[in-house]
Amino acid sequence: MLKTRELSTFDEVNLFFDDAADRLGLTDGLREMLKRPWRELQVQVPVRMDDGEIQVFTGFRVQHNGARGPYKGGVRYHPEADLEEVRGLASLMTWKTALVDLPYGGAKGGVQVDPAQLSQNELNRLTRRYTQNIEHLIAPNRDIPAPDLGTNAQTMAWMMDAYGQIHGHSPAIVTGKPVEMGGSLGREAATGRGVAFLLQEAAKDLGLDTEGARIVVQGFGNVGSWAARIMYDNGCRIIAVSGVDGGVFNAGGLDIPRLQDFQNMTGGVSGFTGGEQISNRELLELDCDVLVPAAIDNVITEDNANSIKAPLILEAANHPITPEADRILSEGGVTILPDILVNAGGVVVSYFEWTQNLQEFHWEESRVNEELKKTMLRAYHEVRARSTSEGITHRQASFEIGVQRVVRAVELRGFV
Numbered sequence: 001m002l003k004t005r006e007l008s009t010f011d012e013v014n015l016f017f018d019d020a021a022d023r024l025g026l027t028d029g030l031r032e033m034l035k036r037p038w039r040e041l042q043v044q045v046p047v048r049m050d051d052g053e054i055q056v057f058t059g060f061r062v063q064h065n066g067a068r069g070p071y072k073g074g075v076r077y078h079p080e081a082d083l084e085e086v087r088g089l090a091s092l093m094t095w096k097t098a099l100v101d102l103p104y105g106g107a108k109g110g111v112q113v114d115p116a117q118l119s120q121n122e123l124n125r126l127t128r129r130y131t132q133n134i135e136h137l138i139a140p141n142r143d144i145p146a147p148d149l150g151t152n153a154q155t156m157a158w159m160m161d162a163y164g165q166i167h168g169h170s171p172a173i174v175t176g177k178p179v180e181m182g183g184s185l186g187r188e189a190a191t192g193r194g195v196a197f198l199l200q201e202a203a204k205d206l207g208l209d210t211e212g213a214r215i216v217v218q219g220f221g222n223v224g225s226w227a228a229r230i231m232y233d234n235g236c237r238i239i240a241v242s243g244v245d246g247g248v249f250n251a252g253g254l255d256i257p258r259l260q261d262f263q264n265m266t267g268g269v270s271g272f273t274g275g276e277q278i279s280n281r282e283l284l285e286l287d288c289d290v291l292v293p294a295a296i297d298n299v300i301t302e303d304n305a306n307s308i309k310a311p312l313i314l315e316a317a318n319h320p321i322t323p324e325a326d327r328i329l330s331e332g333g334v335t336i337l338p339d340i341l342v343n344a345g346g347v348v349v350s351y352f353e354w355t356q357n358l359q360e361f362h363w364e365e366s367r368v369n370e371e372l373k374k375t376m377l378r379a380y381h382e383v384r385a386r387s388t389s390e391g392i393t394h395r396q397a398s399f400e401i402g403v404q405r406v407v408r409a410v411e412l413r414g415f416v
């Protein structure tokens with residue numbers, strides 16, 4: 001096997017795909033069709049900065065597979081969001097939406113930018129220009145963007161407005177909008193809530209008592225902070241969390257509500273006095289019951305896989321573990337619940353938001369959370385059953401189920 005650091009995120013996701021395709025006995029032609037994105041767009045995003053200068057950014061939208069429904073996937077603002085990464089993340093969306101059985105395909109977008117370096121006005125202008133440049137590829141029944149790393153509900157409101165200036169009022173064009181703009185109650189917390197639901201359910205199967213269980217969360221953004229907060233409210237002990245600048249650790253458990261207030265005031269977790277400062281590397285290697293990577297891709301590689309002490313990893317981020325690290329950990333007896341299952345709560349409630357927009361009808365938050373729980377647990381039990389019956393990992397079972405559903409849709413459509 002090639003050293004996975006020489007591979008891109010897209011190549012690595014395709015290693016997981018190929019492994020499932022081998023077991024499913026897919027033909028070469030079908031494999032090729034399912035691996036490669038259906039359509040890709042690279043755009044220039046020129047922005048007039050506050051100082052009057054023009055800066056030119058690069059943006060992408062990749063539509064990976066639309067056999068099961070309109071393309072669906074987030075938009076990432078990150079300096080390293082290149083085409084290969086966006087392709088890999090788009091492909092993960094195809095398998096994820098199929099795994100949780102939503103009527104969607106997979107897509108992803110990205111702009112190579114560090115949003116922390118731009119003012120709100122600059123971000124507004126960048127988002128509008130990016131939306132105008134991909135506008136001909138997206139539509140409420142064609143491709144529906146959502147927030148991802150570096151973007152949020154405000155970004156979606158700007159996207160909806162820019163799209164609406166051309167096409168008229170179209171709330172169903174994006175999900176993850178502010179509730180006042182047609183967003184769904186429960187969407188902001190949905191990905192983190194889904195992570196917490198899965199932990200409770202998996203803990204029963206693994207004989208883990210979640211009351212007081214020691215949890216480490218990397219990333220304290222949308223996904224990480226909600227996951228940490230809900231697990232904290234459920235009685236878990238969150239012993240460490242981190243942001244891009246490093247983390248905080250307290251063996252007795254962090255006061256998560258206080259840490260959230262601190263982050264809201266200062267913009268990060270560094271400097272919080274309720275724990276000791278640690279680096280992101282040290283955080284991943286802490287002795288704990290559950291590790292939740294909820295920040296960026298490729299944080300657990302063959303270089304640090306042997307130092308990971310958690311017996312259970314919930315992949316809240318997309319692609320945090322490389323295939324080689326996945327092999328090392330799995331062979332070492334670590335249970336890994338994969339990204340396409342664990343972080344699917346976001347796209348599940350995005351689907352609820354989209355249906356509410358199409359029907360112009362609002363759900364109560366309790367209904368959103370209940371339906372989210374049902375969807376997440378159904379997917380988890382399907383994965384667990386397949387993993388047990390075939391003697392394969394949860395990741396292998398998740399990919400098998402997702403790929404199988406997409407293959408079925410391709411066959412039923414008969415378009416090739």
Ligand code: NAD
Nearest residue numbers: 148149150191219220221222223243244295317318343346
């Ligand atoms: P976010 O921008 O809200 O938060 C990201 C967090 O990660 C921040 O705390 C940031 O400081 C931290 N971070 C950034 N770079 C880091 C680094 N190099 N090392 C350590 N920490 C770092 O993003 P988010 O929406 O919470 O997304 C996090 C992950 O979850 C991404 O992989 C994303 O693709 C995935 N995801 C998000 C959603 C969603 O609904 N937002 C849904 C599914 C999956």
